[in-house]
Amino acid sequence: MTTRDARTHCPYCALQCAMTLSPSVAVGASLDVGGREFPTNRGGLCKKGWTSAELIDSPQRITSPLMRDSRGELVPVSWEEALDAVAGAVRRSRAEHGADSVAVFGGGGLTNEKAYQLGKFARVALGTSRIDYNGRFCMSSAAAAGNRAFGLDRGLPFPLEDLDSASTIMMLGSNVAETMPPFIGHLAAAREAGGLIVVDPRRSPTARLTDDGGGMHVQPTPGSDLILLLGLTHIVIAEGLHDLEYLERRTTGFERVRRSVSSWWPERVQSQTGVPVHQLRAIARRLAQGQGTYILTGRGVEQHADGTDTATAAINLSLVLGLVGSANGGYGTLTGQGNGQGGREHGQKSDQLPGYRKITDARARAHVASVWGVEPASLPGPGVPAVELLQSLGAENGVRCLLVHGSNVVVSAPDVAAVRAGLARLELLVVCDFFLSETGALADVVLPVTQWAEEEGTMTNLEGRVLRRRKAIDPPAGVRSELWILSELAHRLGSAGEFSTEARSVFDELCRASEGGLADYSGLSYDALDDDSAPAYWPFPRGSSGTPRLFADGFAHGDRLARLVAVKAVERHPAAQKDGVVTLITGRLLEHYQSGAQTRRVPELLAAKPEARMQIHPATAELLGIDDGSRVQLSRGEADVHCRAELSLEIRPDTVFLPFHFGGEQSANLLTEQVTDPISGMPEFKRTTVRIRSLDTA
Ligand code: SF4
Numbered sequence: 001m002t003t004r005d006a007r008t009h010c011p012y013c014a015l016q017c018a019m020t021l022s023p024s025v026a027v028g029a030s031l032d033v034g035g036r037e038f039p040t041n042r043g044g045l046c047k048k049g050w051t052s053a054e055l056i057d058s059p060q061r062i063t064s065p066l067m068r069d070s071r072g073e074l075v076p077v078s079w080e081e082a083l084d085a086v087a088g089a090v091r092r093s094r095a096e097h098g099a100d101s102v103a104v105f106g107g108g109g110l111t112n113e114k115a116y117q118l119g120k121f122a123r124v125a126l127g128t129s130r131i132d133y134n135g136r137f138c139m140s141s142a143a144a145a146g147n148r149a150f151g152l153d154r155g156l157p158f159p160l161e162d163l164d165s166a167s168t169i170m171m172l173g174s175n176v177a178e179t180m181p182p183f184i185g186h187l188a189a190a191r192e193a194g195g196l197i198v199v200d201p202r203r204s205p206t207a208r209l210t211d212d213g214g215g216m217h218v219q220p221t222p223g224s225d226l227i228l229l230l231g232l233t234h235i236v237i238a239e240g241l242h243d244l245e246y247l248e249r250r251t252t253g254f255e256r257v258r259r260s261v262s263s264w265w266p267e268r269v270q271s272q273t274g275v276p277v278h279q280l281r282a283i284a285r286r287l288a289q290g291q292g293t294y295i296l297t298g299r300g301v302e303q304h305a306d307g308t309d310t311a312t313a314a315i316n317l318s319l320v321l322g323l324v325g326s327a328n329g330g331y332g333t334l335t336g337q338g339n340g341q342g343g344r345e346h347g348q349k350s351d352q353l354p355g356y357r358k359i360t361d362a363r364a365r366a367h368v369a370s371v372w373g374v375e376p377a378s379l380p381g382p383g384v385p386a387v388e389l390l391q392s393l394g395a396e397n398g399v400r401c402l403l404v405h406g407s408n409v410v411v412s413a414p415d416v417a418a419v420r421a422g423l424a425r426l427e428l429l430v431v432c433d434f435f436l437s438e439t440g441a442l443a444d445v446v447l448p449v450t451q452w453a454e455e456e457g458t459m460t461n462l463e464g465r466v467l468r469r470r471k472a473i474d475p476p477a478g479v480r481s482e483l484w485i486l487s488e489l490a491h492r493l494g495s496a497g498e499f500s501t502e503a504r505s506v507f508d509e510l511c512r513a514s515e516g517g518l519a520d521y522s523g524l525s526y527d528a529l530d531d532d533s534a535p536a537y538w539p540f541p542r543g544s545s546g547t548p549r550l551f552a553d554g555f556a557h558g559d560r561l562a563r564l565v566a567v568k569a570v571e572r573h574p575a576a577q578k579d580g581v582v583t584l585i586t587g588r589l590l591e592h593y594q595s596g597a598q599t600r601r602v603p604e605l606l607a608a609k610p611e612a613r614m615q616i617h618p619a620t621a622e623l624l625g626i627d628d629g630s631r632v633q634l635s636r637g638e639a640d641v642h643c644r645a646e647l648s649l650e651i652r653p654d655t656v657f658l659p660f661h662f663g664g665e666q667s668a669n670l671l672t673e674q675v676t677d678p679i680s681g682m683p684e685f686k687r688t689t690v691r692i693r694s695l696d697t698a
Contacts, residue, residue, distance in 0.1 A: 006472035007036065007532060010049040011109075011452040012593045014155070014335035014462040015180040017041035017049050018532065021453055021472035030056050030473055031453060038532065040160050040461065044182040047605065048593055054602045055451060056473065060435050062448035063478040074436075074446060079480065079488075082445050086403075087492035089428040090126065093401045099380070103130035103389055103399040106348040107406025108138055108337030109594070111457030111469065113506040114482050115339065116354055116513070117499065118405060119347025121486045124372055125495035129380035130399055132350040134407045135343045136386035137414075140680035141307030142297060142333035143344060148308075149315045149563050150324070151556030152518050153356075154464040154538070155341050156332035157324075158549045160186055166292040166329070168195035170283070172225060172314060173300020173686075174334050177205035178590040183334075184209065189292075191215060197283055199225065200300060201585060202615070202657055203650035218283065220273040222583045222655055223687035225301040226569040229313035231269030232284050234261040236320055239281075241288035243322025250325070250555075253564035257316050260566035272571055287321055293329040299336060300587070303685035307677045309567035316564050324562060325551030335462040337594065342460030345519040345538075346510060350383035354510060355517020364517070371513040372497050385681030387414065387674050394425020401428040405482060410438040411595035411663045414672040414683035417639055432482055437597040438663040448479040455481055456503040458529065466521065466536040468529045515542065518556065580624050582616075584634065584688040586660045586668045596661035612666040613646040614692070615657040621647050624694060631695040634658070636688060639670045642695065656692060660685075 009016040018038030021031045031053040035043040065082035066074040093101045104122045106115060115133075122131035139155070146153035163169060163186040176183040187209065190196045196215030198207040207217040220228050236242050237258055247254045266277040287293050295318045301310050315324070315331055323329035335341050347354045347368075357364035359382050369376040383389065390413055392398030402423070413419045423429055423442050431443040440446045454475040459467050483506060487499040500506050504526045515522035520539040523546070529536055540546040554560030591609040592599040599605045614632055626632055628647040633640055634656070641658070642665045651657050660668040675684045
């Protein structure tokens with residue numbers, strides 16, 4: 001029952017816009033949404049946020065555990081029956097095939113408390129090293145690059161409001177106008193100064209913000225971002241625009257980077273990226289003007305098999321310009337998922353323990369084990385990243401039981417046909433969700449869970465700022481919180497360690513476990529977070545007041561210096577554009593979030609964007625006999641996607657665009673491959689060669 005207004009935040013993206021949930025005045029609705037003043041959104045919400053309360057009343061919610069019956073159909077069962085079945089199957093698998101035959105797959109939308117508890121549950125209750133999460137598909141390249149350069153990874157190492165006074169902002173591979181529209185307010189000064197530079201192969205709504213003197217749209221060949229960044233660094237150094245005093249005082253590795261970019265002269269970069277020399281020089285000079293310059297990367301440049309090196313090249317450019325940690329600029333990466341930042345700090349990554357600690361670090365293991373009440377030696381070692389974990393499903397010596405939380409891998413993972421085949425080989429697939437997602441529909445057991453407005457919790461937004469989510473309404477009878485489910489399963493498995501069901505006490509434990517780590521939350525508590533205006537940026541060690549701006553006095557490496565890391569690029573050539581062969585890029589729409597499992601269940605959002613449409617340039621469409629709205633097939637090997645075409649001048653003639661929010665035959669990730677970045681494990685999502693043809697041609 002709703003009793004009073006709840007001050008909370010949106011259930012979707014990493015901007016975590018502040019909102020108020022109130023008892024609804026409308027018949028048939030539970031909650032009304034109001035925008036709330038907060039530094040990131042200033043009262044604004046996008047249409048996803050405004051319609052988010054419809055998730056609560058959706059008739060498609062699951063309100064009872066489901067299990068397969070003898071006919072193979074999912075039917076309602078009691079919680080005891082479902083949990084006993086899961087615990088029994090897990091026990092058998094562990095006894096017959098070892099602890100690593102059971103795996104956990106988490107999500108970047110889970111609260112800090114759930115992400116933390118999931119990591120603890122895997123290591124303590126299951127004893128498995130096999131845990132990873134969908135953030136591997138999201139932030140892993142930028143995180144790896146940040147850790148390598150700065151010794152620490154926080155998406156934005158400064159408050160978002162710092163952008164308000166910037167005269168130049170270069171955004172690479174980010175479409176905030178659709179993914180997080182209230183963000184645009186922070187670009188106003190840069191646009192006013194003509195200094196917004198948007199790098200995107202598509203003339204996206206964000207790229208259009210550069211029109212009318214707002215700045216510059218740069219439209220490189222898909223996948224050539226690394227070369228573009230090397231070329232810009234080359235020009236900055238060649239024209240003497242670099243900050244030598246900063247480089248000598250605050251960094252190491254400049255000489256190696258200088259040598260590594262020396263062969264990327266502008267004409268060569270133009271031939272590889274398609275970006276004209278005069279535009280390359282104009283960008284470099286603008287970035288070096290030094291009146292508040294920020295370089296921001298997003299998934300478009302990070303979701304590649306060279307994503308870590310591309311993010312590293314963006315960091316190198318920022319360091320060469322003397323921006324990072326200065327009062328007058330910086331580098332940041334724009335986290336996408338709601339808790340993409342917190343989700344990677346608390347232990348659901350295969351190689352990490354809470355506090356952003358390495359699982360191989362003996363001191364970290366000892367500290368976390370003491371908080372968990374277990375022996376350090378009992379904790380498993382590092383597992384494997386998400387794609388490798390999914391490849392091992394049902395394989396010999398691979399995973400036999402999989403528990404999925406807050407993730408819809410059948411839509412969001414690369415090469416979803418292979419993922420689907422792996423899931424089918426499992427002995428047990430358990431999915432915790434509030435809707436029957438495409439992944440849930442394949443499960444042996446589905447456990448219905450509470451939604452954001454029905455529970456307490458914390459999230460860490462794209463600035464590294466910790467926020468309270470507050471309960472606004474009781475959940476339907478029959479659903480349970482994930483904390484309760486993990487506690488029940490741990491109990492049934494005879495686990496050591498306590499598994500609290502209360503978010504507040506899990507948060508207190510998380511804060512203790514993080515103490516002394518990079519992402520130190522030990523000075524925080526629910527009470528400290530009750531005042532929403534409190535700038536609760538981590539690291540927030542006990543007795544401190546948090547850290548809104550990082551790197552002002554030094555970086556997190558032992559010598560306090562940032563690392564410039566020389567990276568290499570391979571030459572890129574656009575798809576042949578012969579016989580219907582083009583480059584596919586994937587991305588998002590304003591109306592949908594991630595796999596669409598939630599937003600496709602909001603009637604207004606679904607009505608506005610009911611299906612995937614392949615964006616194609618009219619000239620390419622004419623060559624291939626494709627009309628606007630006609631049906632097309634996109635193919636890679638034996639994988640096909642079927643959808644409708646949308647003719648658009650916003651896309652390059654050698655490229656097509658497909659949103660990835662849809663499942664079934666429209667799933668863009670039927671076409672992406674399980675090729676990954678060797679450092680971060682990030683799959684190659686943003687550059688796939690496909691063949692397209694019209695299905696309506698006689
Ligand atoms: Fe804000 Fe993102 Fe929610 Fe839109 S989806 S209201 S931008 S948090």
